[in-house]
Amino acid sequence: MNDASWTIGIVLFVLVSFLLVGLRQKSRESLEYGFGGRYTGRIGGGAAIASNWMSAASLMGLGGIIYLQGYQALAYVIGWTGGYVLLLVLLASQIRRFGKFTAPDFIAERYGSPVARFLAALISIGISIIYCTAQFKGIGLLFSFMLGVEYNRAVLYGGAAVVSYLVIAGALGVPRNQQMLYFVICVSFIVPLMWLAHHLGYFWILPQFGYGEAISDLARQYQIDFTLPFTSGTLFGWVSLCFTLMVGTAGLPHVLSRFYTVPNVRDARWSVVWGLFFIALIYWSAPAFAVFGRLLEVRTGIRLPPPAAERMADLVVMKTAVLAGMPGWLVGVLAAGALSAAFFTVAGLLMTGAASVSYDLYYCLINPKANESDRMAVAKGSTLVLAGIVLLLALNPWGLIVQITALAFALAGNTLFPLLLLGIWWDRANRYGAIAGMLVGLCCTFAQPLLGGTFPILAQLFPLTSSALCGAPLVILVMIAVSLATKPPPDAMRDFLEHEVHGHLD
């Protein structure tokens, strides 16, 4: 067997073993299976949070953007970890006490408005689509890397593979084993990194520290300074991107519902700490791939012009492995981790998106008399439709994986985050404020492509990937102003907020 077939073999083995382990687990505990698998304690809950979070953006995109931008790209690392602080302290346990598990459901209940539900559902579906597009780009790149076919064809293969995997897993009724998924992702990312550090002669036991020396070598021997702050962007760019990713975290549809799979609030809170630690393990490591990639490139005398570097950036993790002469099976392990992360993220998001179509749009708004099987049919059909839309978008991705993902975060941060925040912490916020807020948030998110040409100032204040630094506060102000100008929400809701959400221990 040559290296490439080893790689493909390992990837297939990992994906099939997820199905087999799932089947085994299912036959053993078919009755206990609940919303997100069985309860496995705070550490297990943390692993579930982390595996749910890991996607092609974390495993492929992050290395790519740091490879291109150095310090400027650390905004992604920090934005995608710091968001959990906001989520934990401002929203998690309070929304849990409120008792609604998805953003559209919360917004519809809190603001008592079908229009708000409609908008929130559309926004949630939009977020899922954009987020999935980034995953499909990652899957397409990995398929084109492994099979040696061109990108467009690889995206089609990848899309077909994801959908058939979803159908098979759905037909077999396989529960997702989140703990095993996290373990696979973590090992498949860090073991190849240790191999790389060892191969290049750096401290390999903790490559997260070992890459420091590689940075010094790059600077000393090749005059490439990776670490200089604010060279490939401005302070405003850094801060606005970081802030956008943080507030977006709290609004992502598939992140919020994680808090309800743990039986009590206290364990739910502590599992966030573990989840954040498991996420940080990957994020501490991602810069190392970028640094080693740069180093190998200059050592072998390759100096890519910027456009070419940008084209290959999302694959830099894989390319670095190949350039270093990593054995095929280990490249396979690396690819398998990234691919399973992307696969399961897509699976989760397509299913949440489809559930939103069938419940929030179809059942709650179009046909309240629909029975279980009608709703199931709508959900299945809309999974395929959503996958089709994502596939079309992924054929012409407009940016790097992390940039596409950041747009999803900007949308969530500009629309859902202010509604959740004020919904919990200010009982005077009413439905008119909510609807106005979502509309303004949508405008902020897409201000650059829509109006940036006519009003350059808008393009500067609301950059596509980082519009929430100015957007989220603006939306909050609009919500406050509109709510104060219209009549307050019903007393029942205000009492509920006072006594149940904020008064459970009075």
Add this chain to the structure above:
Amino acid sequence: MSHAPKRYSVNLLRPKKGYMRDEVGTILLVLLGWGLVTFGFQIVLALWAGTPLGRFLTQTYLFNLPLHFFFSGQFLPLWFIILCVFYNYRLDRITEYHSHMRDRSYE
């Protein structure tokens, strides 16, 4: 009893006395630590560039990494974990205290 007491209106900036006030105090403390350390550091780094302080940040090495790179890339994720632990620890205490106050077992 001609007038019902004026109702409390939920507001993050004017928390209700009791559990909520303690909870909000912790939240604001954590948010302060979150914002100042994350964004404050970047602002210092950008505005003090070229001064002795800026040179100290970019030219001191810690674990082979320049201090500012170590701070953002390695320490900040750790700092977020510390903040979450602090918040959880405080909230466990607060919940326990107020559960005793109303003589209810801790959930």
